[in-house]
Amino acid sequence: AQKVTQAQTEISVVEKEDVTLDCVYETRDTTYYLFWYKQPPSGELVFLIRRNSFDEQNEISGRYSWNFQKSTSSFNFTITASQVVDSAVYFCALSEAGRLTGGGNKLTFGTGTQLKVEL
Amino acid sequence: KAGVTQTPRYLIKTRGQQVTLSCSPISGHRSVSWYQQTPGQGLQFLFEYFSETQRNKGNFPGRFSGRQFSNSRSEMNVSTLELGDSALYLCASSLDRGIFPINYGYTFGSGTRLTVV
Numbered sequence: 001a002q003k004v005t006q007a008q009t010e011i012s013v014v015e016k017e018d019v020t021l022d023c024v025y026e027t028r029d030t031t032y033y034l035f036w037y038k039q040p041p042s043g044e045l046v047f048l049i050r051r052n053s054f055d056e057q058n059e060i061s062g063r064y065s066w067n068f069q070k071s072t073s074s075f076n077f078t079i080t081a082s083q084v085v086d087s088a089v090y091f092c093a094l095s096e097a098g099r100l101t102g103g104g105n106k107l108t109f110g111t112g113t114q115l116k117v118e119l
Numbered sequence: 120k121a122g123v124t125q126t127p128r129y130l131i132k133t134r135g136q137q138v139t140l141s142c143s144p145i146s147g148h149r150s151v152s153w154y155q156q157t158p159g160q161g162l163q164f165l166f167e168y169f170s171e172t173q174r175n176k177g178n179f180p181g182r183f184s185g186r187q188f189s190n191s192r193s194e195m196n197v198s199t200l201e202l203g204d205s206a207l208y209l210c211a212s213s214l215d216r217g218i219f220p221i222n223y224g225y226t227f228g229s230g231t232r233l234t235v236v
Contacts, residue, residue, distance in 0.1 A: 033222040043207055045227035052222070091162065095222055105150050105213050106175050107225060109162040 144212030
């Protein structure tokens with residue numbers, strides 16, 4: 001069965017600090033997709049990144065970067081020079097491609113990490 | 120380009136009643152999935168519809184059901200509401216051209232916050 005673990009329940013940092021959110025996943029499928037979403041207090045899940053299992057290249061988008069390591073089943077997210085607007089709950093999620101599940105779109109989410117960035 | 124629209128945004132119902140939530144996906148998206156978010160259980164997958172057919176289902180009782188129309192709009196229904204059904208219900212749409220195993224990602228709506236009293 002697929003599983004996503006976000007061990008950090010809550011992280012507090014001071015503005016301009018760098019912060020890394022950890023994500024560890026489990027799957028028996030060889031083809032899968034990993035995602036990060038941001039959920040501000042309004043409730044909507046905002047898409048940040050999608051990564052497939054065949055692409056282990058790290059990605060940088062502005063102050064955001066992602067480190068995907070299949071060897072350790074991890075997909076960590078780093079925010080550089082954090083800002084107050086980064087305060088939100090961040091979710092890591094996994095979607096198997098379907099060979100084992102019979103197809104279809106289904107996301108398995110981690111429990112989320114509450115990030116608080118203070119002045 | 121319009122995003123995923125969920126209606127209503129807020130809903131208050133009494134135990135035992137039933138409720139219908141609506142989701143309009145992004146134009147051209149044929150896959151619609153539903154998730155329940157509660158403080159205790161987190162985000163949990165309810166079901167997914169693709170071209171009017173339920174393609175995937177989570178571990179929820181039969182009181183939770185859904186359907187998808189020919190225009191890809193989807194509704195979910197919860198009958199005989201219980202206090203524990205109070206949650207944020209999120210809908211997500213996905214492009215899904217049916218080309219295995221490509222996953223185009225998911226766009227979520229703002230959710231419907233259901234309170235059962």
